[in-house]
Amino acid sequence: MSDTADVAIIGAGPYGLSLAAHLRAAGVDYRHFGMPMRLWQAAMPQGMFLKSQGFASNISDPAGTHTLEAFCRATNRPYASYGLPVPLDTFISYGQWFQSGLDLAVDEVLVTDVTRRDGGFELNLGGVERVRARNVVVAIGVEHFAYVPEPLSALPAALCTHSSAHKDLAAFHGQEVIVVGAGQSALESAALLHENGAAVKVLARERELAWNGEPLPPDRPLLQRLREPEAGLGSGLGTWFYSNHPDMFRKLPKNTRVYRARTALGPAGACWLRNRVEGQFPVLTGHAVTSAEPQDGRVRLGVAGPDGASRVFEADHVIAATGYRTDLARLTFLSEAIRSGLRTVGGSPAVGRGYESSVAGLHFVGPAVAPTFGPVMRFVFGTWHAGPAVARRLSGVSGTRSQPAVAAGR
Ligand SMILES: Cc1cc2nc3c(=O)[nH]c(=O)nc-3n(C[C@H](O)[C@H](O)[C@H](O)COP(=O)(O)OP(=O)(O)OC[C@H]3O[C@@H](n4cnc5c(N)ncnc54)[C@H](O)[C@@H]3O)c2cc1C
Numbered sequence: 302m303s304d305t306a307d308v309a310i311i312g313a314g315p316y317g318l319s320l321a322a323h324l325r326a327a328g329v330d331y332r333h334f335g336m337p338m339r340l341w342q343a344a345m346p347q348g349m350f351l352k353s354q355g356f357a358s359n360i361s362d363p364a365g366t367h368t369l370e371a372f373c374r375a376t377n378r379p380y381a382s383y384g385l386p387v388p389l390d391t392f393i394s395y396g397q398w399f400q401s402g403l404d405l406a407v408d409e410v411l412v413t414d415v416t417r418r419d420g421g422f423e424l425n426l427g428g429v430e431r432v433r434a435r436n437v438v439v440a441i442g443v444e445h446f447a448y449v450p451e452p453l454s455a456l457p458a459a460l461c462t463h464s465s466a467h468k469d470l471a472a473f474h475g476q477e478v479i480v481v482g483a484g485q486s487a488l489e490s491a492a493l494l495h496e497n498g499a500a501v502k503v504l505a506r507e508r509e510l511a512w513n514g515e516p517l518p519p520d521r522p523l524l525q526r527l528r529e530p531e532a533g534l535g536s537g538l539g540t541w542f543y544s545n546h547p548d549m550f551r552k553l554p555k556n557t558r559v560y561r562a563r564t565a566l567g568p569a570g571a572c573w574l575r576n577r578v579e580g581q582f583p584v585l586t587g588h589a590v591t592s593a594e595p596q597d598g599r600v601r602l603g604v605a606g607p608d609g610a611s612r613v614f615e616a617d618h619v620i621a622a623t624g625y626r627t628d629l630a631r632l633t634f635l636s637e638a639i640r641s642g643l644r645t646v647g648g649s650p651a652v653g654r655g656y657e658s659s660v661a662g663l664h665f666v667g668p669a670v671a672p673t674f675g676p677v678m679r680f681v682f683g684t685w686h687a688g689p690a691v692a693r694r695l696s697g698v699s700g701t702r703s704q705p706a707v708a709a710g711r
Contacts, residue, residue: 655694
């Protein structure tokens with residue numbers, strides 16, 4: 302294989318795989334590095350279901366043939382574009398089928414160093430190989446950005462871990478576990494812990510839990526469909542805008558983009574998870590953790606309750622289901638010179654229409670560019686935009702953009 306390429310893709314999750322498919326179809330010479338679907342295999346709990354609907358969980362390919370639905374049909378798995386949660390293992394297998402079906406070669410190595418060289422880039426593949434590329438696309442998802450807030454971050458890993466640290470929650474059978482958080486990850490982890498024999502408690506600082514509504518009937522009257530359209534990220538006009546118009550989102554004022562990228566589609570549980578949570582184990586809303594310390598091999602949390610009163614909770618372990626925050630300082634595989642050359646927006650790399658950053662030739666796709674293209678970048682659904690847009694830019698081909706297959710999947 303050549304040690305020079307026009308494009309190097311770093312990351313082989315949905316965004317990297319989708320981009321590879323689009324570059325290949327556009328005839329672009331590229332090399333691809335990363336562990337295919339690693340976040341989904343290593344950082345999500347067994348037994349999890351996707352929150353996104355079937356039709357909104359497609360990895361974009363140029364011909365639109367390698368959809369989740371096509372995969373499920375080919376492998377005899379149940380599928381519905383709407384209303385049937387997608388099991389995690391189905392989605393992992395789908396990603397692998399997408400890669401092999403489209404014959405996308407991925408070097409399963411981590412890139413340890415990217416430096417500027419002769420107007421392009423040099424990539425160090427763990428000291429084993431060096432590759433030069435004129436352009437680099439960073440598609441590394443969220444795995445570098447797990448966020449544990451203070452005071453939990455000061456606890457040792459034996460007592461407190463981020464939710465992404467757990468593949469097998471059955472390991473907590475018979476233990477007392479506190480889950481901190483109010484989003485899908487917190488609520489589903491808690492349900493899985495409970496179902497696997499742990500004594501679980503959820504602490505959420507939100508005053509109450511938010512739950513997504515039941516799927517809307519597709520045959521509802523036209524006026525209702527106009528008022529509350531269904532889109533890749535969910536229902537409602539705002540959500541429809543985020544799902545289908547990332548180019549227009551990019552034109553919004555910077556502060557609005559940063560705020561919307563962070564707060565839109567805030568923490569909420571999927572409707573199908575509700576009866577696995579409510580009445581099953583204690584969920585204490587309005588409770589904020591104020592102190593955390595180890596005590597006799599367990600953990601002791603000081604908590605401010607809704608009435609302002611302080612309470613103390615003890616457990617064998619705390620799981621911080623507290624999300625992800627882009628932090629460029631954690632991308633240590635990018636040289637200091639590259640990182641300091643990045644213009645940022647809301648702490649994330651600012652990118653232009655073709656996802657190119659302020660470092661010429663360096664592109665970012667996926668969750669890291671949500672403050673530019675909007676919340677859709679936090680979801681697989683956003684591959685409909687990123688893959689074609691970056692391929693167009695890197696192949697020098699301009700053309701009309703395909704719309705996401707939102708309606709097609711219904
Ligand atoms: C618990 C949980 C549930 C979720 N559920 C959904 C859902 O239902 N629907 C949805 O649309 N989204 C969901 N998401 C969001 C999901 O993470 C993103 O949509 C998606 O993973 C983004 O894809 P990606 O390709 O950007 O990154 P990832 O899937 O994270 O892939 C990152 C890739 O980068 C590679 N990589 C990282 N560092 C390097 C390096 N130095 N060198 C080489 N390769 C590297 C990894 O090996 C991996 O291949 C969920 C997230 C979590 C945490």
